[in-house]
Amino acid sequence: MYDPEKSRARRIKLGMTVAELAKRAGVSERSTFRYEAGEAVPSVDKFVRIAAALHVPFSSLLRQGEDNTDVYAALFGAEMARRRNASAHIISTDADARQAVEIDQLVTGIRRVQKGAGHVS
Known part of the structure; x- marks a missing residue:
């Protein structure tokens, strides 16, 4: 958290x-x-x-040593909603770019875990 x-x-x-x-x-x-x-x-x-x-x-x-799954899950959900609803995403600052890269890495990691558990085809 x-x-x-x-x-x-x-x-x-x-x-x-x-x-x-x-x-x-x-x-x-x-x-x-x-x-x-x-x-x-x-x-x-x-x-x-x-x-x-x-x-x-x-x-x-984030606090280290804690289970931050809820934060990552909420970010994943928000990013998926953004991707569904946005026809184009404009990155306006370096901070936005870093956040976008971090969320993309998060999404990729979650998909790998889900695929390994048989949740994603």
Whole structure:
């Protein structure tokens, strides 16, 4: 799951205020503060936007040693929906490009696991 300490440390390393991060991620300042304080957990969509605003892959903001299957499953579902609904996807920033590559790698990995378990033909 989301690690607020990693997010806060990265924000500080970049010299960003909570308000700047909130604006760049498109999240309210109050919510951003609550996420960093560990008082709330961002939705997967907000989590990915925060990671992009911090210029890191979302996986770098996950707690290590925990089962993060739920996060990956939600991202996989969101990416599949995006691919079904989008006629064209425009990558507007380097962070978007990194996120797209990371999600593509995730999708490929999940398909391999499913194929090995006999779920995908």
